[in-house]
Amino acid sequence: QMWLYGLCLVGGGLSLLYALSRWLIPALAQYNGSLALLWNDTILERALDLLTRSSRPQRMLAHVKRHAARGDPQSVIDAIDYFCRHKEWAMNVGDEKGTILDSVVCEVSPGAVLELGTYCGYSTMRIARLLAPGARLITLEFNPANAAVARQVIAWAGLEHKVQLVEGSSGDLIPQMREKFGIDSFDLVFLDHWKDWYLPDTRLMEELGLLHKGSVLLADNVICPGAPEYLAYVRSSPRYDSRYFKSHLEYTYVEDGLEKSVFPGASAGSRP
Numbered sequence: 001q002m003w004l005y006g007l008c009l010v011g012g013g014l015s016l017l018y019a020l021s022r023w024l025i026p027a028l029a030q031y032n033g034s035l036a037l038l039w040n041d042t043i044l045e046r047a048l049d050l051l052t053r054s055s056r057p058q059r060m061l062a063h064v065k066r067h068a069a070r071g072d073p074q075s076v077i078d079a080i081d082y083f084c085r086h087k088e089w090a091m092n093v094g095d096e097k098g099t100i101l102d103s104v105v106c107e108v109s110p111g112a113v114l115e116l117g118t119y120c121g122y123s124t125m126r127i128a129r130l131l132a133p134g135a136r137l138i139t140l141e142f143n144p145a146n147a148a149v150a151r152q153v154i155a156w157a158g159l160e161h162k163v164q165l166v167e168g169s170s171g172d173l174i175p176q177m178r179e180k181f182g183i184d185s186f187d188l189v190f191l192d193h194w195k196d197w198y199l200p201d202t203r204l205m206e207e208l209g210l211l212h213k214g215s216v217l218l219a220d221n222v223i224c225p226g227a228p229e230y231l232a233y234v235r236s237s238p239r240y241d242s243r244y245f246k247s248h249l250e251y252t253y254v255e256d257g258l259e260k261s262v263f264p265g266a267s268a269g270s271r272p
């Protein structure tokens with residue numbers, strides 16, 4: 001009889017664990033930023049990596065190859081959004097904030113764009129598909145495994161001729177933009193790498209003269225996980241006309257948003 005009780009106890013415990021990880025924690029993580037990042041970006045990702053002996057970017061790429069039409073950027077974007085909403089969360093800008101990114105790209109109609117943080121190429125595709133012929137998009141990624149997946153995702157969408165993906169750290173590559181990449185200045189910069197780099201990289205671009213009158217900085221995740229020093233800088237500096245676009249952390253209901261900052265702004269001060 002003892003072993004029967006033991007079996008019931010183990011079975012009950014396992015069922016509870018399953019219910020917690022399958023429904024309760026994911027449901028709570030939809031509304032709490034810290035839990036969302038801890039659960040999706042740390043615990044679940046590591047557990048799935050271990051169980052499947054693959055990485056999240058590799059799983060996302062496999063999903064794209066199974067479900068997206070080759071040469072159709074929208075189909076690749078949709079496949080990634082489906083994967084992230086129904087299978088595994090991932091740190092793409094996502095569909096909701098993605099529409100804000102799209103509208104800024106269309107409004108600026110940039111000839112030269114810099115993206116900081118490629119990951120799997122999701123936002124890269126969103127930007128690239130809207131660029132006019134001849135416009136340049138340079139995207140920087142310092143994780144070689146992410147860069148390798150991004151190249152394949154971008155090629156699957158048929159956008160490889162519109163994108164220059166450069167492997168390396170933003171701090172090393174930004175100073176090479178003029179001499180090595182022939183860039184005078186950028187019309188649009190999308191900041192979406194590690195959040196504590198937003199401010200130093202912005203200061204670096206300013207010092208190197210890579211921003212011109214009217215250049216637009218668009219920064220993701222300014223609320224969650226947050227980039228407080230960067231936000232304080234662009235909102236208080238008279239050099240920028242800065243505006244917040246309220247939205248949600250990718251694939252959740254947690255508040256997050258994009259900060260659009262025009263350099264040097266027509267009017268001094270900030271508009272949070």
Ligand SMILES: C[S@@+](CC[C@H](N)C(=O)[O-])C[C@H]1O[C@@H](n2cnc3c(N)ncnc32)[C@H](O)[C@@H]1O
Binds near residue numbers: 119121122123171
């Ligand atoms: C949030 S993800 C980018 C998501 C992507 N922009 C999208 O929306 O699809 C951040 C990426 O930036 C990369 N990264 C972080 N700091 C970086 C740096 N200083 N230079 C280059 N890449 C960096 C990370 O490896 C990661 O892949």
Ligand SMILES: [Mg+2]
Binds near residue numbers: 220
């Ligand atoms: Mg982001």
